[in-house]
Amino acid sequence: MKRVKxxxxxxxxxxxxxxxxxxxxxxKIFDExxxxxxxxxxxxPLFSVPDRRKMLEAMTADFDNVTVDTFNGLxxxxxxxxxxxALLRGIRAISDYEYELQMALMNRKLQPGLETIFMxxxxxxxxxxxxxxxxxxxxxxxIDCLVPPLVAQKLREKMDIAHKFADAETIxxxxxxxxxxxxxxxxxxx
Ligand code: PNS
Numbered sequence: 001m002k003r004v005k006x007x008x009x010x011x012x013x014x015x016x017x018x019x020x021x022x023x024x025x026x027x028k029i030f031d032e033x034x035x036x037x038x039x040x041x042x043x044x045p046l047f048s049v050p051d052r053r054k055m056l057e058a059m060t061a062d063f064d065n066v067t068v069d070t071f072n073g074l075x076x077x078x079x080x081x082x083x084x085x086a087l088l089r090g091i092r093a094i095s096d097y098e099y100e101l102q103m104a105l106m107n108r109k110l111q112p113g114l115e116t117i118f119m120x121x122x123x124x125x126x127x128x129x130x131x132x133x134x135x136x137x138x139x140x141x142x143i144d145c146l147v148p149p150l151v152a153q154k155l156r157e158k159m160d161i162a163h164k165f166a167d168a169e170t171i172x173x174x175x176x177x178x179x180x181x182x183x184x185x186x187x188x189x190x
Contacts, residue, residue: 005032006023006117007079010053012037013045014151016133018125020059022090025119027063034082035060037070046134046158056152076111080106087116092126 008026011020012035019035026033035056039049047055049070060066071078079087087107089100102117121128128146137143137155144152
């Protein structure tokens with residue numbers, strides 16, 4: 001019987017419960033599933049690629065047919081390189097459909113032998129996205145029900161560092177303006 005290897009490409013910045021749900025579903029229908037993180041230098045990511053990889057590896061440790069990898073360049077080239085016959089993508093709502101359809105058709109144009117398989121995550125994750133998780137975390141909102149515990153922990157650490165950095169910058173700016181006020185010679189009134 002033919003074995004099917006699939007690639008699940010994405011940014012995963014950060015990985016969410018929705019991603020995990022899809023990995024779980026994908027691992028049931030594919031013989032092998034590679035979760036492939038795009039190292040995209042154009043975007044300013046919250047987490048580095050190695051950090052995202054570590055989180056995804058921990059999240060998928062219990063699935064023996066799932067591996068995690070990183071790639072640059074075209075997804076179809078990566079999939080061909082690792083011998084995959086399918087791409088896995090999630091569709092949460094109609095709003096995802098247009099972009100996903102365009103990408104799937106373009107990928108098919110680039111690599112006709114590669115099929116894109118769409119799966120739907122559980123309804124409870126239909127509103128969940130990495131972008132919203134980042135935004136909620138940045139403003140101190142509750143993220144525990146949106147991401148695995150390890151990711152929640154990493155997000156909190158990131159936000160603590162960011163806040164400390166912001167506090168230090170404010171203190172520095174205030175100190176600079178005080179010094180400037182104190183040492184800058186006042187203009188004489190003529
Ligand atoms: O999680 P995301 O950000 O929705 O994933 C998008 C991703 C990584 C699947 C897409 O941007 C992609 O495939 N990028 C690699 C470059 C590429 O192949 N572009 C052409 C797509 S038709």
